[in-house]
Amino acid sequence: MMRVLIVHNQLWAHYKSKLFSEIDRAIQQASASDELLVAQIALYEASRKGMQTGGTVRYEYPYRVLFDRALDEVNFSERRAALFRTFDEYRPDVLNITGYFDWAQVLLMFYARWKGVPVVISSESSSADHNRSSWKELVKKMIVNRANAFFCFGKTSADYLETLGVAKRAIKVRNAAVIDEQVIRERFDEAKNTSQAPVTRKFVYVGRLAPEKNLPTLLRAFAHAAKRPASDWELLLVGDGPERAALEKLAAELGIGDQVIFAGGFPWYEVPRWLAQSDVLVLPSQSEPWGLVVNEAMVCGMPVIVSKTCGCAPDLVRDGVNGFTFDYAHLAGLETHLRFFIQNLDRIIGMGTESLKLIAPFASRPVATQMAETYRALAAGRKGA
Structure with a gap:
């Protein structure tokens, strides 16, 4: 049995919902005993509350909303405590964090690695996104090189990870920018x-x-x-x-x-x-x-x-x-x-x-299948270690 925990910022992200649903389908298709849980930190970003889409988004995957309010209203201490609690309760075999910009998720990643749980980082960043200072890049190098595998939106985000010292072979998905x-x-x-x-x-x-x-x-x-x-x-x-x-x-x-x-x-x-x-x-x-x-x-x-x-x-x-x-x-x-x-x-x-x-x-189903296969390989490696 394999348990996968994905940490994501907000429930109201329609294309992510499609991707998570396809990941769950791929996991279940390979083994009905395997499980997925998406820990949604909050409902929405405050600036996007008006974009709530009601019944137009299908949440056809297992998820848990940690805070029933805007992401902007959840402070670091709350996020950290809720994420660690969810991790300990769920006891995943693989952890997938969706960014290295949130220190609560970064600390959870280090905790998972200390527990022997492999970590996947999903990255959308590229070198052209913002002006970057040298010390921030050094911190990012330290963070990303503790992960086991990476999912990237596309070539620009994969190339950026490689400049941070990530090995090509660790980038398992290079076309994660999917829509419904x-x-x-x-x-x-x-x-x-x-x-x-x-x-x-x-x-x-x-x-x-x-x-x-x-x-x-x-x-x-x-x-x-x-x-x-x-x-x-x-x-x-x-x-x-x-x-x-x-x-x-x-x-x-x-x-x-x-x-x-x-x-x-x-x-x-x-x-x-x-x-x-x-x-x-x-x-x-x-x-x-x-x-x-x-x-x-x-x-x-x-x-x-x-x-x-x-x-x-x-x-x-x-x-x-x-x-x-x-x-x-x-x-x-x-x-x-x-x-x-x-x-x-x-x-x-x-x-x-x-x-x-x-x-x-960039079709959602084959991309999700690649991700599910990555989780399975990491979980098998952990259990075989």
Whole structure:
């Protein structure tokens, strides 16, 4: 019998719910006597409380919520005590922590290793995420090199771990950036089948209207590439945030106010209906640990234009194949890629088909199966030691 304990920050994380459900399925499929428990520290992050999705998320895996409130309201001492208590009660054969930024989880990792329990670290970080001081990097090296195995979102997070001294062979999963591809595709197809064909072509951005998203550059590039009457393309912005008023003003100043649609913010499960009205996704961010909206668009068979500083770019975008990458500070580069699709409508479907091929390795079921196999190998190694 194998027991796996996963520590995660918040219950209301819809794509993680899909992944945990698939991990549980894979564990049970291999051996009905094996068990999984996901210790959810809290219900949500305070800034995301309004994104609660009610019945749209299925929690089809064993979990325990340690604190029935916001993560931000749970202090270090509370987290540490609750995590240690859960560990001692559950007595896992493998521990999976989902970050080395939380000292409560780090201390639990050291405790597990002292108890002889192997540890997996799930990592989404990359070297481009934030400015990093040398002493912090030394601390991270000390932490990560106490783990036995690693699950990474993609190439950028795997490469970053290797700079911290992690051996390639210890990185067991390099494509953990998964979404609920079934729900996204079903809702996309439903919207396509029930709505009339759009009158105009559209580029679409989905995300917060915030400074780090680099949206003024997108507006300026779009104005140069698609200004009427030469083009009838539109730019659809799905999301809300502190920059909305400034962006609306900029669109008017650029003379494209009637071509830019500010749709407002919507929960994740409504995003597919906006993608169904669009042709090409654009993610121009200055900083983006991954960019799961790119997965969503590619699952729907769409081409993508993504800045090189988005963590997903090395894994998911092949220039000239399923879209393009660009330097977020290089307006002319983004303008060129926008103009490519305006002038080559016949390439959109084919490049969207290539997106479907490139996103396939990030399907939730095979990724979860890899994770379950890693847990089993670690548990067997522990019992055989």
